[in-house]
Amino acid sequence: xxxxxxxKIVLGISGGIAAYKTATLVRLFIKAGAHVQVIMTPASKDFxxxxxxxxxxxxxxxxxxxxxxxENAQWNNHVExxxxxxxxxxxxxxxxxxxxxxxxxxxxxxxxxxxxxxxxVYFAPAMDLDMYKHPSxxxxxxxxxGFGNIMIPAESGELASGLSGExxxxxxxxxxxxxxxxxxxxxxxxxxxxxxxxxxxxxxxxPVRFIGNHSSGKMGFDIANCAANLGAEVTLIxxxxxxxxxxxxxxxxxxxxxxxxxxxxHQYYESCNVAVCAAAVADYKPKQIAEQKIxxxxxxxxxxxEKTKDILASLGKIKKNQFLIGFALETENxxxxxxxxxxxxxxxxxxxxxxxxEGAGFGKATNKVTFISNDFKVxxxxxxxxxxxxxDIVNKIISYYEKNI
Numbered sequence: 092x093x094x095x096x097x098x099k100i101v102l103g104i105s106g107g108i109a110a111y112k113t114a115t116l117v118r119l120f121i122k123a124g125a126h127v128q129v130i131m132t133p134a135s136k137d138f139x140x141x142x143x144x145x146x147x148x149x150x151x152x153x154x155x156x157x158x159x160x161x162e163n164a165q166w167n168n169h170v171e172x173x174x175x176x177x178x179x180x181x182x183x184x185x186x187x188x189x190x191x192x193x194x195x196x197x198x199x200x201x202x203x204x205x206x207x208x209x210x211x212v213y214f215a216p217a218m219d220l221d222m223y224k225h226p227s228x229x230x231x232x233x234x235x236x237g238f239g240n241i242m243i244p245a246e247s248g249e250l251a252s253g254l255s256g257e258x259x260x261x262x263x264x265x266x267x268x269x270x271x272x273x274x275x276x277x278x279x280x281x282x283x284x285x286x287x288x289x290x291x292x293x294x295x296x297x298p299v300r301f302i303g304n305h306s307s308g309k310m311g312f313d314i315a316n317c318a319a320n321l322g323a324e325v326t327l328i329x330x331x332x333x334x335x336x337x338x339x340x341x342x343x344x345x346x347x348x349x350x351x352x353x354x355x356x357h358q359y360y361e362s363c364n365v366a367v368c369a370a371a372v373a374d375y376k377p378k379q380i381a382e383q384k385i386x387x388x389x390x391x392x393x394x395x396x397e398k399t400k401d402i403l404a405s406l407g408k409i410k411k412n413q414f415l416i417g418f419a420l421e422t423e424n425x426x427x428x429x430x431x432x433x434x435x436x437x438x439x440x441x442x443x444x445x446x447x448x449e450g451a452g453f454g455k456a457t458n459k460v461t462f463i464s465n466d467f468k469v470x471x472x473x474x475x476x477x478x479x480x481x482x483d484i485v486n487k488i489i490s491y492y493e494k495n496i
Contacts, residue, residue, distance in 0.1 A: 106134025
């Protein structure tokens with residue numbers, strides 16, 4: 092899975108011969124899972140057609156502030172386009188367009204969108220050798236980089252003029268690789284290893300029946316996906332669930348029982364930086380597992396149970412430098428019980444759920460939690476989607492490392 096998956100990209104195309112390469116560039120972005128909106132200067136349409144790019148991007152292509160052929164023309168809102176994008180790429184960026192960008196000469200939709208953009212802006216210069224090295228062009232490069240824009244250097248090779256040298260636009264594959272590498276390097280959890288547990292565990296009674304709970308695993312999966320999208324190397328250990336990680340870079344480990352989850356957690360815990368134990372692990376298991384299906388022969392039936400191993404406590408006991416996060420689902424004396432668990436299990440943070448809160452608990456798309464840190468700071472949260480709660484938890488991890496760098 093590419094870091095570009097789900098990204099919203101505004102691709103600005105200016106009028107140079109390298110514009111023909113943008114069809115491949117759009118295709119690569121779409122293949123990576125990005126959403127692409129193309130803006131063309133009027134001159135660029137002499138080199139590649141809007142029809143080609145709209146077909147590849149699956150979006151209309153804009154080149155003017157409004158469609159002059161439509162008597163009920165709607166304004167193409169450059170401000171809205173600039174705010175929509177996660178990042179903007181101008182490729183090819185001709186000497187003319189670069190000069191307009193550097194000096195704020197706003198005479199077309201592309202430049203208006205660039206000046207309105209609140210996102211990172213990449214530009215890939217494309218021009219002849221002497222133009223590329225001209226002092227005015229170099230001044231444009233410096234100005235744009237001084238504004239915080241990111242230059243994708245031109246490559247060397249045969250140019251349209253017949254000369255050979257520096258100035259040809261980077262190949263589409265190299266542009267995509269450059270942007271991916273740049274985004275990855277800036278992700279806040281880059282280089283961090285995070286262990287996440289999710290879902291229920293099933294404790295076998297016989298080959299057919301088991302003791303389990305109603306956990307869907309969604310909370311843990313959302314945490315894992317969020318952390319992976321922010322650059323973390325994530326191992327997700329999950330009990331039985333129909334869910335699959337959305338981020339394909341996640342190391343996904345399936346288990347069934349509490350013992351299997353215990354073993355898997357201890358396999359990965361020592362090398363991780365953070366552990367988030369969101370699984371609803373069974374507290375008890377049958378002392379004996381019947382080898383054959385138990386028949387309904389008696390009016391009453393009892394099972395002798397024994398405690399499962401406490402995974403969270405075992406991780407807290409061997410904790411070195413890990414940031415350890417636990418979950419607590421309580422029905423009474425919630426805050427007091429959660430604080431006791433922090434101390435007893437050597438946690439850095441606990442995420443408290445209360446079954447008394449409407450919209451919280453198993454099998455729901457929402458959750459209402461309270462964060463309690465190891466210094467007993469209590470932070471109640473509003474009812475949110477589980478994706479938003481996952482973002483909040485991951486932000487706690489980011490804040491921890493920002494404070495402890």
